[in-house]
Amino acid sequence: MWNIDFISEDNFRKHVKETIEKYGEKLKAIDLKQFNKNIVDPIKMLFDKNVYGISWEEIIGNEIFRQRDKSNNNAIGYFHQRIFQYIDGCKVPENGNDGGWDIIYTNKNGIKLPDETVIHKVYVEMKNKHNTMNSAAAGKTMIKMQNQLINDDDCACFLVEVIAQKSQNVNWGVTVDKKKISHKLIRRVSIDKFYSLITGDDYAFYKICNMLPKIIKEIIDNQEKQIIPNDTVIKELKEMTRNLKINIEDLAIQTAIFMLGFGNYKGFEKN
Structure with a gap:
């Protein structure tokens, strides 16, 4: 049952749907060129991989998430601000x-x-x-x-x-x-x-938060197509490694990562 009297269920659903669509605008598949648009930091990625004991796939995935998350903060700002129009x-x-x-x-x-x-x-x-x-x-x-x-x-x-x-x-x-x-x-x-x-309702924001999970899930479940992107960064990095002629995949990806950030520096351009 809808128990919020300061915004209608229809307007709330409309606003949540529009916020999700803002996410969709940022969920286009990311390729290697887009991934390295602002030039990634190979040194940080190398430290993160080894200190946290995770794979290159996880490191790349985390960086893609970070890039998207930075943009999606705008979508959350949209949600918090524009809901007041109703x-x-x-x-x-x-x-x-x-x-x-x-x-x-x-x-x-x-x-x-x-x-x-x-x-x-x-x-x-x-x-x-x-x-x-x-x-x-x-x-x-x-x-x-x-x-x-x-x-x-x-x-x-x-x-x-x-x-x-x-x-x-x-x-x-x-x-x-x-x-x-x-x-x-x-x-x-x-x-x-x-x-x-x-x-005039001390619990107004609490009610909004309680209603959100249900409405988000219903809207996502009813979408005609999923918005999960098919990123190609790992695939393209592995294709780069074939040209490097390095047999150990982990080392090959590491070299490819260095090439992304330092490809025109002395020594790296030889690879």
């Missing part, structure tokens, strides 16, 4: 519009903050993890929020973190040019507290 009072601006905010929440009846201050609009900058901003980025975000408060005295600005250090809705301060800057209307908020604030 929740009353929330606007999710297109990239760069409305001051570049991730979410703008408006409530004409008022929004009460923990210190009892009441405002009617919240501007949100969303981050997936609490430690993803360096000091320069944090300072830039703080200045952006300060400017918003200058232009609108009936609002608050939130830094909403999906993976926060703890459940919280607290004042946020940063150090800029060795000076501590903070404001009572600039707040650091964990995503569960943000959901609670806009839906």
Whole structure:
């Protein structure tokens, strides 16, 4: 049974399906050229293989996963941000519009903050993890929020973190040019507290998380074709090794890996 009253089941399914499709865009088969687009680090791969006692196939698979995972973080950001377009009072601006905010929440009846201050609009900058901003980025975000408060005295600005250090809705301060800057209307908020604030349901984010596994599985199971890619990196590396005339496969792949990163360095170009 659907027990979430702040988003319909149809809209939730639609959003989850769109997020999965974002994954699909990144799941095109990876060949050797794509694999080495940014040039892999042969030395690290060699250490990893031997220190962890795993095969070249596993090392290559891990690197492919790492490359995809970096791109798929954008899909997860899409999920966390764009879901609010289906929740009353929330606007999710297109990239760069409305001051570049991730979410703008408006409530004409008022929004009460923990210190009892009441405002009617919240501007949100969303981050997936609490430690993803360096000091320069944090300072830039703080200045952006300060400017918003200058232009609108009936609002608050939130830094909403999906993976926060703890459940919280607290004042946020940063150090800029060795000076501590903070404001009572600039707040650091964990995503569960943000959901609670806009839906009135303390368990809103918990309900979303509980529903996700079932909906994801149903959508994946009902897809007409599987999205698992047929990567060709190992196959192409083994084809490279045939030209190297090295009889031991493990050593041949090792040499091919070195060629990927160091192929135009002295000594390596002879292979």
